[in-house]
Amino acid sequence: MSVVEGALVYSNLLAMLSIGLTITYITTSVPNFAQGSFAIFGSYISFTLFRMYSTHPYFSLPFAALGGALLGVAVYLFILRPLIRREASGVILMIATLALDLVLLGFIGAYSEILRAITRKSTTKFIFTPYDFELFGFSGIFFISTLVMCLLLLFLLVLLYRTKFGVALRASMENPSLAEVMGVNVEYTRIFAWTLSGALAAIAGCLLPFRQEIVPATGGILIVSIFAASIVGGISNLSGAIIGAYLIGFSESFITYNLSSIFGTSILLYSRVISLAILVITLVLAPKGLASVRWRKIWKSLLSSLSGSGSTQ
Amino acid sequence: MEIIAVIALWFGLYAIVSLSLNLEYGYAGIPNFGRALAVLIGAISVGGILNRILIFYFGVKGVNIIDASGKVKTLVNGIIANDPLFGLFLLVTSLIIAGVVGALTGALFILPSAKLREDYLAITLLAISEVVFMISNYDVDIIGGYYGVSIPDVLAFYAGEERIYLFSLIVLFILALVYIFLEKITNSPFGRILRAMRENEDVVKAFGKDVMILRIKAAAIGSAIASIAGALYSLYSVNVIASSFARVEWTFYPFLMVLLGGAGNNKGVLAGTLTFVVVKIFLTMYKHELRELLHLPFEAVWLEYMMFGILMYLVLLYKPEGIFKEKPIFTKPLRYVVAKFRSSSESEEI
16 A cells, blocks of 8 residues: 555544544534444444455445444433533533543543454454455555545535535534423434444444554554644534545555654654654644634735735835 | 552542642643643653753763653662652653643643633643653654653662652642642632633622633642643653653543542542542453453453443533532631621521
């Protein structure tokens, strides 16, 4: 897999995860610290199907999506909604998702060992790259992840701009209390957001083993990149999540790879430092993310200052 | 008998960390999801900084820090065995380095997000903590990565079975100092402005206080204290491996102890810590028996994660204020008013 190809695949997966994170943040206003573990949950669904029934991971995508959707809905209905009903503060909700992350980690870890006992094969680490196909010199995951991403974008565009539910969803994203007054059922939009987020995370998790090795704790490492992508783009903006995902995805693989030819391979360890640096710079310069920046205004002021300095000469 | 020492040691270490978190989260309202970072910084202060100073001072040659730290450990242990005062000197020096470096990193890493809302703050602090953890785990040149580095035994003159008793006494002594210090500052005007900031930042701003400076101060003090706990832990285990400073152990568990005991109440946090530590130590001690008893087909650590995760959720749902509720502050004038009110109501009753 070439570097650009790998970066694109990674960015596609990151985009699915950060779209999910953003949509739940917009509707429920809680950043989901368990999003990384949601993905690993999906990885283990496809891994189980692969080991038990030798299903190719690409064919297990619908099952992973279904499992992830169920997990997402369950998390909202049985974990977050009772807390929201008790008027828990934002921090309490965040700590709850942190607790959920730990429970999921424990569950996935325990499950991986049960799976090992059943299949009598190693299950602590796995990777799907050897089972991938190749087409026109590109890896299969490149086509599949791009295809999934395109379908997702199409789905979101049609849903948000062509359906009544989409209008209601956008309204409750913009202003939840006003939307509720106008008769939008905020509860439905939240359930939808968590379903979509869980399904997307599981799909990304199902495809992730084609690019990197998976262990039960991978989710904890992944979460840094997901948050970086969402915040850099603007955590309350769906298009921002996509921009942020490609920016972070490329900087983590492509930029680090190019830096390694200058500074040596030891810099590869620092790939996530780059996304962290981008995150910190964004927070300082544009705390609401890239999508909120008025580029046209900046461009105009830049032009006027340039022409201003030109006229004085 | 030894189990009491183990409980005392872990109670001491965890209590220092959760008290520091209580200052930041319970009093100042900073959701520091990167508590583990400060503890790791304490370990780096001992394993990375103090070790290098010793290596330089004694002119020890080694292929890398892992090798050199092993050689310097043998050398320094020999000196301490004959001269306990040098051990004491090393202990105090480590704690001072850890405190200073911890305060600096705490203040530095909250800078980018000190002005932001609490969810951004929590995400950024968690991200920074995870990234530093990952680097120290993979880069063998900081504290030896996954090989770890050796650390001189400051109690080398007291080697043997009884070492843990003496060490837990030292940890409890430091805990007492930390507790007194935190009780003093949380009952001072500074402590009261922190609580005011937690409740309503705009009011604090209206009174002419800079919220950013307050946050930076609280984070610096909190991180310095947590870093001291990290240094103590490293000195106890006489080696440092980055992987033992993971998010679960040093961010999530302290949050659990603070919320279990009662955020904003130092006494409550101590009670929460003791409850947690006793449960955890018994779980770790009897993990094999537990595994056989429940016929678990997996390691007990996964069960521990699920259990403590669920416990945290139950606390959040049913008792978010903890075992001990936060108490109102009794300042001198207030105490006077209350005493007067009581005496007048008593005289009315008569």
